[in-house]
Structure formats: C-alpha cells, structure tokens
Amino acid sequence: MSLQLYNKKRNFKDTPEPSGKQKKTASKLIFVVQRHKASHLHYDFRLEMEGTLKSWAVPKGPSLNPKDKRLAMMVEDHPYSYRNFEGIIPEGNYGAGIVEVWDTGSLSDIDNSDTATAEKKLIAGLKAGNLKFTLHGKKLKGEFALVKLRGKQENAWLLIKHRDKFAVDEDYNSEEKTPKNSAINKWLEKNKEHQKPIAEKKVTTALKKKE
Numbered sequence: 001m002s003l004q005l006y007n008k009k010r011n012f013k014d015t016p017e018p019s020g021k022q023k024k025t026a027s028k029l030i031f032v033v034q035r036h037k038a039s040h041l042h043y044d045f046r047l048e049m050e051g052t053l054k055s056w057a058v059p060k061g062p063s064l065n066p067k068d069k070r071l072a073m074m075v076e077d078h079p080y081s082y083r084n085f086e087g088i089i090p091e092g093n094y095g096a097g098i099v100e101v102w103d104t105g106s107l108s109d110i111d112n113s114d115t116a117t118a119e120k121k122l123i124a125g126l127k128a129g130n131l132k133f134t135l136h137g138k139k140l141k142g143e144f145a146l147v148k149l150r151g152k153q154e155n156a157w158l159l160i161k162h163r164d165k166f167a168v169d170e171d172y173n174s175e176e177k178t179p180k181n182s183a184i185n186k187w188l189e190k191n192k193e194h195q196k197p198i199a200e201k202k203v204t205t206a207l208k209k210k211e
Helices: 003-008 080-084 115-128 183-191 200-209
Strands: 029-037 041-049 052-058 069-079 087-089 097-108 130-137 141-148 156-161
Touching: 003 069, 029 080, 029 115, 029 130, 029 183, 041 069, 041 080, 041 097, 041 115, 052 080, 052 156, 069 080, 097 115, 097 183, 115 130
Parallel strands: none
Antiparallel strands: 029 041, 029 097, 041 052, 052 069, 069 156, 087 097, 097 130, 130 141, 141 156
16 A cells, blocks of 8 residues: 555545655654544554555554454555644544544564664565564553454454563453543543534644643
C-alpha cells in the first residue's frame, strides 16, 4: 500500500488529519497505537516502515497475554506525521469520530538491531506475512508478532504477544489501561452513546486540556 490510497480517501479541507509524503525517521523507528471512536470503538496499531506507518485496525485492542490472538485488519498506510494526531474527524468524512494516542514508543526487530537492519527485517517479515518485532512503549513492551491469516479475508492478521518478561497471564483489557478522564471517555460519558452528532468543539477542547 502507499499514501496514495490514504490521500484519496480524505478531504483535507474538511478533516484535520495530516496529509504528507513518505518521510523516514531521523533515528529510531517508532510505533503508535491510537484509540479511535468511530462507528465502533477500536484501536489503530501502526508500525513505521519505508517512510510510512503500516497500519492495522484492532477491534479489541492489543494484549500482553500471549494466549490472546487479536484480530488485526490491515488498512492503508498512514503518513509518518499521523503519529501525533489526536482530534476530531468530522461527520461525513472517512473514519469520522474521535482519535487519541493510547501508546507510543520505539520499534525494532526482535534482535534489537541497528535501525537500518531492523527496518529491512521488518519489511521482509511484512512481505512474508510473519512480522516479528519489539516494542518499547509505556504500555506495550517486549516482543510481538503479526501473522497473516491464510485463506481468510485478504487483509486479516493476528496480533500476538510473545512470552517474555513483559508478558502477563491474567486477562488483559486495553480499555482498563485507558485513563478514565481521556477525551473519548469524557465524551462517551457525557453523551451516553446517544444518537447525536459529535460535539466537535467540546471534544477538541478536552483534547487540548488532556494531561
């Protein structure tokens, strides 16, 4: 995939999402997980490769329990500048809803190679449908894998935690790792899932005041 599809799906006169060309990080590769309340609440899992963010929608969110195999649907590449995006995607636009950063940090292969070597290994794993990597985030740490499902939907993958010192055996719920005062949670609490348009001004203000 390329940024052409990303740009084609969006009207940048009407959405605050960043447009952009491919841009490689100056030092370490990064990852970001964004919590996204659109028609359904889900998590967008993004890994930096080839100057873009390779992206998967994970309905249940990532897990640190190796027994969990989270469905991850690969979507279009996003620009590197999307790593910091938080805000409102207005009604009528693709992915309309509220976005906030849930976790972010650096990314490497499982051998923690230098950046250039790590990226080559990650790209090879992506093409092979068996991508292994290490995350250094605030919430997500240690080794993970993304494994493409064969014979299923074309873009269906599984996100799986490797068993290491960061793995847990208890139930892992991404929602429980989200601050109760997050902008999305404030909006959900206020609106109680009423059939109302998103209060863009109010939620934008909440995002700006977010600690």
